[in-house]
Amino acid sequence: MKGLKSNLAPAFATGLLPIIINATHWTFIVAIFFWTICLMIGAWIQRPRSISRVTEASASRWQMLGFISLVFVWVGIVWLAGQPQMAAIPPVIVVFFEAAQQSEYTVTTALKQWLALSAAASIGVGIHLLIASWLLTTVIALPLVYLWLRALNLQLPAAYAFPLLALVLPANMFNKLPTSTGLAAAFFLGSLLIYHQILGWVRMAVTES
Template sequence: MNTFKTKMWEYIVGFLLIIGMLLGVTFFKDSEILLPEVAAMTAGMWIYHEDSWIREPRKIITIPTVTASIGFFINRTGLTYLGKILVTTFFMLLVLRIVKIYITPSLATGLFPIIVNATHWSFLISIVISTAILMSGVLIRSLHEKSQIAYELNFKYQYIFLGIMATWIFITGLVGKPHMAAIPPIVVVFFEVLQKPAYPVKMAGKHIIVLTISATLGFITHILISSWIISALIALPLIFILLSIFKIQLPAAYAFPLLALILPHDMFDTLPITVLIASLFFFSTAYFYKKYETKKAYPQG
């Protein structure tokens, strides 16, 4: 099978997995089994073959399940919303430090139960089943054996990440907009770019534009179309076209059409502008930090 046919087959199978999840939501009448980050993980693992996500297949289940459990149980505590976000972020980073590998969508699976106030065990069961399917796809096709780069976390950036997240959480609390504290796709991409040796302004611009448009597409299709399945059938191909236009591989963008379906009203109503503002903050910060880091390393450059 040639490369084009293989890639198209990967897109089709990944798309069917996401639609299958939506069918499950309809059949069981349980929105907590809809996991937007599974769309991003499907794209990253089955389509883009992200090395850092697939090189240890068994951790495809364990790490997202652990972080999801952290968020799930912290959500049941009496902490404030912002407190839950901050504490969950801290413990998720601790997990990543222990396992010494970053499957970055696990940050989203940890934040998600707090954002949607997941309270049923079906949420965790859905995480296990979905990630088991993703792991099986990686193992069946031996994608992990083709992984060429052994990514490991630079722990320094975990402290930077936590500090910037805490700053953003404080700002959102200060202005009375706590729902802006954590947008999972943005958090995931921000964590990833901090780990990179450089972050050009062109790439920062692409991330801001693409994520904002992706959120807007999810927002508009959900407003215009009541059926979740039809909404996804329209929005997901549009995300594919968007990424093709910008010539960028960004799995997190695929999460927005599903995220828009289940966000609380206060988050959904301002989703596009929230994503724009949060993207400007996080990716501008990442750009300037990386620029500072480069100047510090090469003072004469």
């Protein structure tokens, strides 16, 4: 990503997904290529008529250092707690990486994102437990996630991944997904919020002095 000068957060999720679902067959790579091409074509078709030049950017060294450090801390915590399946939840990692690059991060935003992620995971698992059909689960769960995000007045594409993620998770992680998501989101988003609060106090102290 640094070489491509890209801030594409879902790339992290794509890298973590085969580890979480234990993907060992080459068809996983084929599926990634296929759906990425479909996404590219869809985005190209819906492109605006006048496109402004997109400035290439990548996360700064300090942003990446903070991001990686918190991920390692979280992995250490869940490993010591004997819950290795909670080490990496792709949608949470995506939201955290995107939020870490914002100049401001408020309590309201953190709370909304936590509610969105936790509820989306619960919807995906709950619907799948009620309806043992991946197609019906997807058809029902995705609109519910959309309505929930509308109720929160929040745009959070990563939340839509949970109903689909719930379908491919190993059995030992499936039932714990809502709890794991809530705890992981609280850790990452809470840490980011604390950082911004401390940064705000420091700036205020410097201004007053």
